[in-house]
Amino acid sequence: MFYRLSGVRHSSYVSDRRMFQVPADRNAVIILLMIGLAAPFLIPSLYLNSYVLPWLIWTAAVLGLNLVTGWAGQLHLGYAAVMAVGAYSAVHAARFGIPWEFALLIGGLSSSVIGSLFAFTALRVKGLYLALTTLAMQFVMDWVLTHSPTITGGSHASLQSPPFALLGQEITSDAGLYYVALGWCILVTIFMLNLKRTGLGRAWVAVREKDFAAAILGVNSFYYKLVAFAASSFIAGVTGAILVATFYFLAAPEQFAVNVSIQVLAMVIIGGLGSIIGSYMGAALILLMPGVVNQVFSAFAGLIGLELSIETLAHIPNAAYGALIVIFLMVEPLGLGKLYANIRDYLMIWPFDQLKK
Amino acid sequence: MKLTTYSRNLAAAAVVGITSLTPAFAAEGTIKFGLCYDLSKAYTFITPQVAQAAQDLATLVNSKGGIGGHDIEVIVRDHGNEPQRGIECYEQLKREGVVVFDMLSTPVSIAVLPRVMKDKNILIQSLVGRGDAVDGSVFTQIFPVGPTYLGQAANDIAYIKEQFGGDMAGKKIGFAYLDYAFGQEPIHLLETLAEKEGFELALYPVPLPGSDQASVWTKIRRDKPDYVMAWLLAGGHVVAAKEMKRNGFPIDKYLSVNWLNEVDIANIGAEAAIGIKRGTNVAGGQDLPIIQKIIAEVYGNGKGAGPEEKIYDVYYNTGVGIYSAAFEAARLAVEQSGYPVTPESMKAGYESISGFDANGLFAPLTVTAADHGGGGKTRVEMWDGKTWVPQQEWTAAYSDLIWELVRESSSKFATE
Numbered sequence: 001m002f003y004r005l006s007g008v009r010h011s012s013y014v015s016d017r018r019m020f021q022v023p024a025d026r027n028a029v030i031i032l033l034m035i036g037l038a039a040p041f042l043i044p045s046l047y048l049n050s051y052v053l054p055w056l057i058w059t060a061a062v063l064g065l066n067l068v069t070g071w072a073g074q075l076h077l078g079y080a081a082v083m084a085v086g087a088y089s090a091v092h093a094a095r096f097g098i099p100w101e102f103a104l105l106i107g108g109l110s111s112s113v114i115g116s117l118f119a120f121t122a123l124r125v126k127g128l129y130l131a132l133t134t135l136a137m138q139f140v141m142d143w144v145l146t147h148s149p150t151i152t153g154g155s156h157a158s159l160q161s162p163p164f165a166l167l168g169q170e171i172t173s174d175a176g177l178y179y180v181a182l183g184w185c186i187l188v189t190i191f192m193l194n195l196k197r198t199g200l201g202r203a204w205v206a207v208r209e210k211d212f213a214a215a216i217l218g219v220n221s222f223y224y225k226l227v228a229f230a231a232s233s234f235i236a237g238v239t240g241a242i243l244v245a246t247f248y249f250l251a252a253p254e255q256f257a258v259n260v261s262i263q264v265l266a267m268v269i270i271g272g273l274g275s276i277i278g279s280y281m282g283a284a285l286i287l288l289m290p291g292v293v294n295q296v297f298s299a300f301a302g303l304i305g306l307e308l309s310i311e312t313l314a315h316i317p318n319a320a321y322g323a324l325i326v327i328f329l330m331v332e333p334l335g336l337g338k339l340y341a342n343i344r345d346y347l348m349i350w351p352f353d354q355l356k357k
Numbered sequence: 358m359k360l361t362t363y364s365r366n367l368a369a370a371a372v373v374g375i376t377s378l379t380p381a382f383a384a385e386g387t388i389k390f391g392l393c394y395d396l397s398k399a400y401t402f403i404t405p406q407v408a409q410a411a412q413d414l415a416t417l418v419n420s421k422g423g424i425g426g427h428d429i430e431v432i433v434r435d436h437g438n439e440p441q442r443g444i445e446c447y448e449q450l451k452r453e454g455v456v457v458f459d460m461l462s463t464p465v466s467i468a469v470l471p472r473v474m475k476d477k478n479i480l481i482q483s484l485v486g487r488g489d490a491v492d493g494s495v496f497t498q499i500f501p502v503g504p505t506y507l508g509q510a511a512n513d514i515a516y517i518k519e520q521f522g523g524d525m526a527g528k529k530i531g532f533a534y535l536d537y538a539f540g541q542e543p544i545h546l547l548e549t550l551a552e553k554e555g556f557e558l559a560l561y562p563v564p565l566p567g568s569d570q571a572s573v574w575t576k577i578r579r580d581k582p583d584y585v586m587a588w589l590l591a592g593g594h595v596v597a598a599k600e601m602k603r604n605g606f607p608i609d610k611y612l613s614v615n616w617l618n619e620v621d622i623a624n625i626g627a628e629a630a631i632g633i634k635r636g637t638n639v640a641g642g643q644d645l646p647i648i649q650k651i652i653a654e655v656y657g658n659g660k661g662a663g664p665e666e667k668i669y670d671v672y673y674n675t676g677v678g679i680y681s682a683a684f685e686a687a688r689l690a691v692e693q694s695g696y697p698v699t700p701e702s703m704k705a706g707y708e709s710i711s712g713f714d715a716n717g718l719f720a721p722l723t724v725t726a727a728d729h730g731g732g733g734k735t736r737v738e739m740w741d742g743k744t745w746v747p748q749q750e751w752t753a754a755y756s757d758l759i760w761e762l763v764r765e766s767s768s769k770f771a772t773e
Binding site for chain 1: 770
């Protein structure tokens with residue numbers, strides 16, 4: 001009824017390989033895209049720049065981590081470190097006078113190199129051991145950043161990024177910065193959407209499911225793992241650079257510390273491993289929920305005239321937010337993306353689902 | 358005449374004088390201060406006390422008629438020490454008409470710095486953030502009133518020098534520090550001073566979060582430094598005290614950065630902590646006119662912003678210190694350019710603070726367009742088992758050297 005078809009049935013390979021199997025999905029994406037493009041005219045600047053913009057950038061980051069963790073199945077706990085490499089190299093490049101287009105590319109490539117360098121050592125081990133190795137990478141990076149003033153900009157450790165510019169055009173307006181973030185997020189999303197239709201994406205899925213089974217099928221799992229790390233690190237690097245250039249305006253080590261790595265991983269897990277729409281939802285939940293819950297609670301406390309101390313007011317939302325994560329994962333362990341998929345699958349054939357059973 | 362009178366007076370008392378001159382017209386608008394604090398994560402050892410102090414001081418000033426007839430409104434929000442949420446808080450309060458902000462967190466202060474500079478608002482940044490922000494010629498909108506960590510370290514060295522009768526040749530000073538930006542900041546200065554004064558500097562990096570110091574203090578036992586300066590936070594001092602006991606290092610040779618308070622003392626044990634020293638920019642204890650006034654007039658009338666026991670904490674004094682300077686700046690702003698307080702008038706207000714000491718709460722403070730730190734005077738106080746006893750006069754030592762380092766660092770901030 002909502003989707004005007006009763007299930008997805010293919011009669012040709014072309015239809016099987018289509019990006020959008022259901023026309024309604026494609027239409028939804030188009031509508032969302034239009035809303036995204038019109039957002040600067042629809043959404044007040046406060047929400048645009050302190051909620052939507054960071055959300056889009058973090059979504060791009062989550063998609064990058066989802067690539068290596070969700071698609072290729074390699075647990076990665078040092079993602080923020082890779083973002084830091086990209087951010088710092090891009091900002092240094094831009095400060096050196098290199099145009100931002102190339103600075104972003106330099107950021108991405110240097111991240112890619114360092115990310116895969118660590119992957120080389122990390123890929124000899126699997127699972128939890130890999131998680132710990134990548135975590136070690138995070139700590140190495142933290143240490144490097146706090147001990148090298150030349151990278152981080154002196155003992156006060158904040159390196160200002162030059163004004164962002166693309167194609168010789170300086171971008172400083174709220175809307176301009178928003179479009180940069182939106183553009184990058186769309187680019188990464190398109191890449192990820194196409195991934196599952198390519199041999200590369202299928203090879204990663206094979207490696208994720210069982211790497212030696214993949215090897216028997218002729219998939220060189222070491223090579224594909226390495227490519228996964230390199231590709232995800234590239235996305236991380238550019239995202240880190242864009243985060244600094246359009247949102248923080250300066251780079252500081254705390255912005256890429258270990259807790260950020262954990263946060264991004266939490267976004268991936270809550271969103272759903274290997275789910276694109278889940279990445280959007282996970283980033284929104286982890287990033288925006290604390291602030292929203294905080295406001296809801298303050299408003300609620302004000303409404304019923306509850307006299308709470310500022311500390312209590314700060315802690316209750318944290319507890320509520322934690323509970324929310326637990327509830328979501330209890331309802332659907334595969335994440336928000338799966339939750340959405342369940343609803344969609346149910347509505348797909350509703351109200352004729354009895355016929356199928 | 359007027360200014361010198363004020364300098365001897367309390368911020369609040371001075372406000373009474375002003376309001377009695379301008380007959381009480383009903384306050385139409387308020388003067389807003391936006392406190393985006395970390396009330397739930399890393400800075401919770403200090404934020405509740407400072408927030409409460411700001412609110413109590415505002416209550417006190419408002420009960421005397423506010424600033425030029427306008428009430429002070431202190432808005433406190435939580436940002437959980439996350440740069441993203443700090444920016445969110447800043448952007449939100451900015452749209453609610455707040456022009457004076459305080460983040461009280463280094464990562465968040467750093468994160469909002471470019472925005473504050475661009476929007477030309479005012480950021481109170483006492484004791485956190487970039488230390489070189491005292492350079493008002495570069496950081497025009499940032500007011501880190503109080504000492505920098507460089508200033509504190511230099512003053513500590515000056516105090517130790519005093520203890521040795523003015524000659525530090527051949528002495529050994531240990532520097533135990535948390536091994537990240539906060540702890541590393543004074544190292545370069547200390548190395549320069551060691552060369553200048555002829556003492557030997559021994560560095561003892563403590564890995565984060567500071568709960569494991571066993572190897573550090575074994576090393577200190579071996580090296581036998583004459584003094585140990587400790588750039589540790591809160592619980593780190595408690596661990597250090599335990600290790601000092603174990604290694605037989607006398608606690609009265611332990612000189613802490615300002616982040617040591619009654620809670621830590623209680624954890625060490627009030628008796629065991631006798632003799633421990635801390636550098637400070639505000640007087641400790643409650644025997645101060647402004648604190649007494651808050652106890653009598655705010656808590657006496659049941660209008661305190663939180664539990665009364667929080668007053669008995671030196672971080673409360675720190676908060677009163679930060680905000681009596683801020684309210685004094687607002688008062689001068691209203692006096693000079695009238696209501697409403699704009700970033701420009703607030704900046705001018707801050708920069709015309711001269712010789713203000715909140716009636717003995719801190720060293721006379723003179724903020725200028727070049728020096729946003731207000732002189733950076735500190736003194737060393739000692740815990741005597743009950744309260745903090747000052748060990749010296751307010752001093753600001755090696756100022757030239759510090760300014761040289763500050764300017765060197767601040768000059769790198771600009772992107773061009």
